Amino acid sequence: MKAGIVNVTGYAGAELARLLACHPEVRLTQVTGRSAAGKPLGQVFPHLAPLGLAIQEDLDEVDVCFTALPHHASAELVPELLRRARWVIDISADYRLHDLATYERWYGHHPSPSLLPEAVYGLPELHWPAIARARLVANPGCYPTASILGLAPIIDAVEPQVIVDAKSGVSGAGRTMKLEVNHYCEVNENVQAYGLQGHRHQPEIAQELQEARNRAREHAADGVPLQVTFVPHLVPMTRGILATCYARLAQPLAQHQVMERYRAFYADQPFTRVVDAPPATKQTLGSNLCLVYPLVQEATGQVIVISCIDNLVKGAAGQAIHNMNLMLGLRPTAGLEGLAVYP
Numbered sequence: 136m137k138a139g140i141v142n143v144t145g146y147a148g149a150e151l152a153r154l155l156a157c158h159p160e161v162r163l164t165q166v167t168g169r170s171a172a173g174k175p176l177g178q179v180f181p182h183l184a185p186l187g188l189a190i191q192e193d194l195d196e197v198d199v200c201f202t203a204l205p206h207h208a209s210a211e212l213v214p215e216l217l218r219r220a221r222w223v224i225d226i227s228a229d230y231r232l233h234d235l236a237t238y239e240r241w242y243g244h245h246p247s248p249s250l251l252p253e254a255v256y257g258l259p260e261l262h263w264p265a266i267a268r269a270r271l272v273a274n275p276g277c278y279p280t281a282s283i284l285g286l287a288p289i290i291d292a293v294e295p296q297v298i299v300d301a302k303s304g305v306s307g308a309g310r311t312m313k314l315e316v317n318h319y320c321e322v323n324e325n326v327q328a329y330g331l332q333g334h335r336h337q338p339e340i341a342q343e344l345q346e347a348r349n350r351a352r353e354h355a356a357d358g359v360p361l362q363v364t365f366v367p368h369l370v371p372m373t374r375g376i377l378a379t380c381y382a383r384l385a386q387p388l389a390q391h392q393v394m395e396r397y398r399a400f401y402a403d404q405p406f407t408r409v410v411d412a413p414p415a416t417k418q419t420l421g422s423n424l425c426l427v428y429p430l431v432q433e434a435t436g437q438v439i440v441i442s443c444i445d446n447l448v449k450g451a452a453g454q455a456i457h458n459m460n461l462m463l464g465l466r467p468t469a470g471l472e473g474l475a476v477y478p
């Protein structure tokens with residue numbers, strides 16, 4: 136199988152190339168990059184030199200293609216990519232929201248809305264059967280991955296107001312220079328909240344948690360829509376997301392019952408692991424793991440869930456490769472068995 140990456144020059148694209156270099160069944164044969172077309176890949180990213188590729192302007196035919204473009208730019212190209220590749224995995228936000236009006240509220244005009252109904256939201260823990268049949272997968276956002284995996288197992292047993300307080304490393308904002316989010320002096324030794332009046336990942340988290348709640352409460356739905364409060368923070372580290380999720384239990388549940396729920400929910404999932412103590416971002420660094428720790432706080436009747444990922448792996452490139460494995464009928468963990476880099 137031959138794979139291509141559209142825009143290897145960003146963080147998500149470069150991380151895809153790093154992970155695909157070790158994939159046992161799929162060979163990365165083409166990469167594109169607007170700012171570096173014509174250059175050897177190893178000149179732009181010395182760590183990727185062993186791939187022996189040159190950066191192209193355009194992609195020719197491949198079996199599977201990843202787009203690591205910003206939103207809009209991706210949706211402009213994906214219809215053409217679906218003619219050049221049998222499977223397309225889009226890492227941007229362009230096909231994640233099912234509802235066009237919601238997309239347009241957060242992102243503006245959609246360049247190829249006719250593909251929205253067929254795109255499958257690529258969170259394998261929730262949607263693996265549909266992913267396996269898809270030709271277009273919308274790879275989830277990094278914050279949504281950590282938040283949804285943190286709350287999905289309990290979402291049908293809590294009051295309909297949930298809060299996600301999440302922290303991200305600076306690579307979450309991409310390699311493109313933006314003063315306040317990735318200039319060293321603005322970010323170093325500093326922590327800041329942002330997106331307080333709304334962040335584009337909120338509707339994505341709400342969509343998936345609402346659907347998960349509806350599925351689990353098929354016969355007991357109260358019709359009250361879920362309200363998701365999401366507040367992201369930027370912290371001075373390169374990679375990693377830690378989401379702290381809060382929800383109030385609708386009926387009392389003991390700690391061991393909540394733990395059993397989480398363990399059963401993720402029992403067959405190779406990359407989401409329920410742990411016995413609050414996890415830390417470094418325990419996931421460079422790996423496709425999501426570590427989840429739910430805790431019933433007896434004094435308040437709340438469930439607090441800590442969820443950690445590496446934003447560039449489980450939050451982007453690793454999850455995209457997991458999706459590719461499912462779409463191509465390969466071993467789900469192929470190419471993703473590397474352990475986290477600790478400390």
Ligand SMILES: NC(=O)c1ccc[n+]([C@@H]2O[C@H](COP(=O)([O-])OP(=O)(O)OC[C@H]3O[C@@H](n4cnc5c(N)ncnc54)[C@H](OP(=O)(O)O)[C@@H]3O)[C@@H](O)[C@H]2O)c1
Binds near residue numbers: 204206277306308311
């Ligand atoms: N960073 C993360 O943790 C993360 C996680 C999940 C999803 N994502 C998504 O992944 C995508 C890429 O993110 P990133 O963090 O890798 O961003 P990035 O480091 O800023 O890279 C963006 C890439 O897109 C290219 N580009 C920008 N505007 C373009 C345009 N109009 N036409 C063609 N190419 C264009 C840039 O190429 P040149 O520099 O060569 O011009 C660069 O290679 C985004 O949609 C982002 O939302 C990122």
